[in-house]
Amino acid sequence: MAVEGIERVAIVGAGLSGVIAARDLAVAGCAVHIFEKSRGAGGRMATRRAEGFAFDHGAQYFKAHGADFAAEIAAWRSRGFATSWGEDRFVGLPAMNAPVKALADGLPLTTGFTLARIEGGPGAWTLRAEEGAVAGPFDAVLVSAPAPQTATLLAAAAPDLAQAAGRARYAPCLTLMLAFEPDDVPSPLAVPERPEHAAIAWIAEDGTKPGRLREGARRIVVNATPEFSRAHLEEAPDAIAEALLAAVAPLLGATAAPVHAKAHRWRYALVEEPVGQACLWDPARGIGACGDWCLAGRVEAAFDSGRALARTVLGEG
Incomplete structure (x- = not known):
């Protein structure tokens, strides 16, 4: 069951960590939507x-x-x-890229969406794309971009998480x-x-x-x-x-x-140099982040981080 107050969740990035987080949250009953700047899912598991x-x-x-x-x-x-x-x-x-594409199959996925800003506030976040599109509102936003990009995207909405991501x-x-x-x-x-x-x-x-x-x-x-x-x-x-x-x-x-x-x-x-914790999450804001940069430089670390963030959002971490 989704945590009370967190039903609509935006996931930024369709690499393994973001798609795993989306899958686990969807299984728990959250209405997830993935936003990806490229043409499809995969991230660095790329073809x-x-x-x-x-x-x-x-x-x-x-x-x-x-x-x-x-x-x-x-x-x-x-x-x-x-x-x-x-x-x-x-x-x-x-x-x-086949595993990530298969995991994303059936999940709402918008491609060609390059996130410019996270706007709004807790419980009513919106995503504004560089291309001009606006999506939302969402109860929570989870960013799974590389750490420097994550730090930039979270700078206004969650500055403490941005600072943590910036350590990678x-x-x-x-x-x-x-x-x-x-x-x-x-x-x-x-x-x-x-x-x-x-x-x-x-x-x-x-x-x-x-x-x-x-x-x-x-x-x-x-x-x-x-x-x-x-x-x-x-x-x-x-x-x-x-x-x-x-x-x-x-x-x-x-x-x-x-x-x-x-x-x-x-x-x-x-x-x-990873951040040294499985994921980042601010429950008061409903903002989080995940990626291999949290743990280590390997595919498994991306998987572990995405799962950890989903569990944390669901109150299971």
């Missing part, structure tokens, strides 16, 4: 499709350290939208998505996933993951190290792609240029 290619260009896999997330993964696997990738690693099926620190990550003709790179790649390299932190071929297309072009995802990412963060995407390709090409042993090369800038990628 990019361009020019006929698909890349898991955000989180590369997830693991379960605790029983709660292990049970969730088991449920995802039983429903066919997650599977194992190695001994203790899991991926979404058929793409990394991230490392950025620049990602390069490459596609080669099948015979233009070795099969399998003759480089470890985590090479000891000043610029490159991770290399993976999407076709090695279950459920991905294995025929046609060889699709490779490259993540830069935090140091390289910080040094090149503000460059134009084409310049980032060129610099990353120059760094990774000798490792790949490619015999020809890629047929596709695009860079993505994850400004808030790797949580280096």
Whole structure:
């Protein structure tokens, strides 16, 4: 049962933490509505499709350290939208964003809604988008954006929570998505996933993951190290792609240029300093926040934070 006085709940952000919070609150009887600035659910459990290619260009896999997330993964696997990738690693099926999309299915979700301000007051909060739309009123607002964005959005409505969110620190990550003709790179790649390299932190071929297309072009995802990412963060995407390709090409042993090369800038990628508590909640205002930045830099932390916030709102925390 929903807590008395909290029936209408807005969730800002359709990444894993926000969608999990929305699901648990909806099960408890709350009328939830998710607002997301991008085109769909997933957050950093992301899949990019361009020019006929698909890349898991955000989180590369997830693991379960605790029983709660292990049970969730088991449920995802039983429903066919997650599977194992190695001994203790899991991926979404058929793409990394599949679990979050499946969880959001059936929940009210407004996409293309970039929150500018939280207006109103306790029991009657409204959300004003940069695009001009206004949504509400809501009894509670839960923000699941990256910590710096959360701090900005909560500055006026809940300054103490904004200050707490502002303690989290991230490392950025620049990602390069490459596609080669099948015979233009070795099969399998003759480089470890985590090479000891000043610029490159991770290399993976999407076709090695279950459920991905294995025929046609060889699709490779490259993540830069935090140091390289910080040094090149503000460059134009084409310049980032060129610099990353120059760094990774000798490792790949490619015999020809890629047929596709695009860079993505994850400004808030790797949580280096979490807040140190499972979630943030101000019961007097009906304002809260969650995300991996509360606990640790992994997918499970986002799940745990979203669940913790839902339980706290419901008076179960």
